[in-house]
Amino acid sequence: MTETSFTLTALRDLTTISASLPAADTAAGQAAQDRQNQLTKPPGSLGRLEELAAFMATWQGVDCPKIDTAQAVVFAGNHGICAQGVNPYPQEVTAQMVANFEAGGAAINQLCAVNGAQLSVVALDLDRPTADFTQGPAMSEAETLEAMARGAQAVDGSADILVLGEMGIGNSTIAAALACATFGGGAAKWVGPGTGSDAQGVARKVDAIERGLAKHDALKGNFPAFLAALGGREQAAICGAVLAARAKRIPVILDGFICTAAVAPLFGADPALLDHCLVGHASAEPGHRLLLDAMGKEPVLSFDMRLGEGSGAALALGILRSALACHNGMATFAEAGVSDA
Numbered sequence: 001m002t003e004t005s006f007t008l009t010a011l012r013d014l015t016t017i018s019a020s021l022p023a024a025d026t027a028a029g030q031a032a033q034d035r036q037n038q039l040t041k042p043p044g045s046l047g048r049l050e051e052l053a054a055f056m057a058t059w060q061g062v063d064c065p066k067i068d069t070a071q072a073v074v075f076a077g078n079h080g081i082c083a084q085g086v087n088p089y090p091q092e093v094t095a096q097m098v099a100n101f102e103a104g105g106a107a108i109n110q111l112c113a114v115n116g117a118q119l120s121v122v123a124l125d126l127d128r129p130t131a132d133f134t135q136g137p138a139m140s141e142a143e144t145l146e147a148m149a150r151g152a153q154a155v156d157g158s159a160d161i162l163v164l165g166e167m168g169i170g171n172s173t174i175a176a177a178l179a180c181a182t183f184g185g186g187a188a189k190w191v192g193p194g195t196g197s198d199a200q201g202v203a204r205k206v207d208a209i210e211r212g213l214a215k216h217d218a219l220k221g222n223f224p225a226f227l228a229a230l231g232g233r234e235q236a237a238i239c240g241a242v243l244a245a246r247a248k249r250i251p252v253i254l255d256g257f258i259c260t261a262a263v264a265p266l267f268g269a270d271p272a273l274l275d276h277c278l279v280g281h282a283s284a285e286p287g288h289r290l291l292l293d294a295m296g297k298e299p300v301l302s303f304d305m306r307l308g309e310g311s312g313a314a315l316a317l318g319i320l321r322s323a324l325a326c327h328n329g330m331a332t333f334a335e336a337g338v339s340d341a
Contacts, residue, residue, distance in 0.1 A: 006152055006247035008240075011141055011224035014269040021246045024058040024275060032057035035064070038332040038340075052278075052300070052320055053327035059251045059276050060160070064328045067321055071156045072117040072163035073241060074101060074108060074310050077124045077147075077234035079170035080132035084208040086173040088196055091129065094169050097309075098123045101167070107307055108165060111314035116321065117163050122154050124233035133177065133212040137229045139236070147233040151240030155248065162245045163280075163317055165255045165310020166234045166262065169195075172285065175261035177209045177230040179287055182223055182264040183294045187213070190287040192257075223268025235262035242266065242277060251276050253320070255313040256283030256306065260291050267295055278320075281305055281312030 004021060008014070032054040037043045044050065056065035076098050078091045100106045101121045112119040124147055130138040139147070155162060168174075172194030179190045187209035191202055216229045227236060235258075242263055245252050254260050254277055266273040274295070282288055282299040284306040292299060300316035333340035 003249055004247045006244045008145060008148060008243070011144060011228060014224040014266060014273070017243070018270045018272045021243070022249050025061040026058060028061045028063055029054045029058035031063035032065070032327065036327065038334070039330040040333055040336050040338050041330070046326060048300070049323040049326055052323040055278065056251060056320070056324060059249050061249065065324060066328065067160045067324060069156070069159045070115070070117040070161045070163060070317055071159035072108070072112050072119045072165065072310055072314055073154050074119070074121045074165040074167055075124060075151060075234035075237040076121065076126065076167040077171070077232045078126050078129035078168060079174055079232050080129045080138060081134070081173050081208055082129070082170040083132050084134060084204060086197070086201065086205045086208055087170045087194065088201060089169050091169045094167055095123070095126050097167050098126070101309070106309060107311045108309040108314060111311055115314055115318040117314055117317055120154065122150065122237065124150060124237060130232050133230050134208055134215060137216070138231055139228045139233070141228055144228040144231070144236045147236035148240030148243075151237030152244035154237070155241050155244040155250065157248050159250055161317065161320065162241065162250050162252045163310055163313045164238055164241060164252060164259055165313060166238065166258050166308060168232060168234050171232055171234065171258050173205045173208060174230065174232050174235060175258040176205065176287055177212055178226065178235065178264045179261045179291050180209060181213060181226040181230055182268040183291070189290065192285040192287055194285070223265045227265040231262070231265070238262040239266055243273065246273070246276050251278065253278045253280045253313040253316050255280055255310045256308060257285040257288035257291065258308055259313070260288060260295070260297070264291070271295070278316065280314070280316030283312065
């Protein structure tokens with residue numbers, strides 16, 4: 001299958017870049033579905049597992065897709081919006097958790113190990129938080145493009161699947177802001193407790209987002225610009241990684257609310273930019289279900305998780321591997337000598 005390179009020189013190009021990126025191979029997807037209908041089971045009896053196998057086929061361009069190399073990347077960043085008291089933990093925790101990831105002590109380490117993913121962590125200028133978006137843009141366009149490029153550079157072109165996660169104190173506020181800017185409905189609709197905010201903390205998050213959206217009201221409808229105005233470096237890096245994976249025909253598993261909201265500006269610019277993305281799980285963060293509905297995405301799992309780190313996406317990788325094991329390993333009726341009449 002043909003791959004393309006991913007380069008972006010201006011955020012406005014997100015509205016037109018889809019035409020230059022690979023599209024789904026519908027013929028391979030149909031061939032995978034045809035194989036499913038010949039396997040020793042009633043058609044459709046494996047439910048979503050059959051859909052996942054066909055999804056992988058459309059992006060790998062073969063009727064029997066595989067996962068030999070699974071890459072997991074966690075991007076970490078710090079946020080100026082924390083000056084508004086939106087998080088109960090200090091920003092130093094971001095760096096401390098990055099160290100924990102690197103030492104192998106976090107949930108994502110265990111889930112990647114058991115589900116066969118190679119984990120790397122990309123810390124994005126943790127000593128230089130983004131600006132407070134209630135006062136001005138969180139990032140300049142140049143800073144946003146730089147973070148996107150770093151995300152793109154982290155993608156292993158030999159991977160068969162890319163699992164994405166994040167870490168960043170304050171980034172549940174960033175996620176709610178991006179979701180609200182993309183889909184509307186008022187800040188309170190999108191805000192949840194994040195890492196454990198009480199009612200007063202949630203109210204501060206809502207207030208900060210409302211003030212931020214009012215500050216950047218002139219950008220309404222300009223979804224790429226909202227990535228810079230409201231986003232963070234890890235959100236921009238996730239967008240860059242998603243686009244680089246698309247250029248290399250690598251399917252992506254996004255994690256929960258924060259990862260899904262990170263790519264909301266891509267969806268706003270062109271929904272087709274996320275055609276190669278699965279969402280690993282439905283987060284217990286209340287805005288995530290609303291976000292999935294708005295994007296038309298069905299999560300692989302729903303386990304009431306809200307940890308982040310890529311944990312739900314890594315868990316979903318195990319389901320995806322199971323789908324392909326059945327798809328590739330089961331006998332057809334003809335091979336097994338079983339009547340399909």
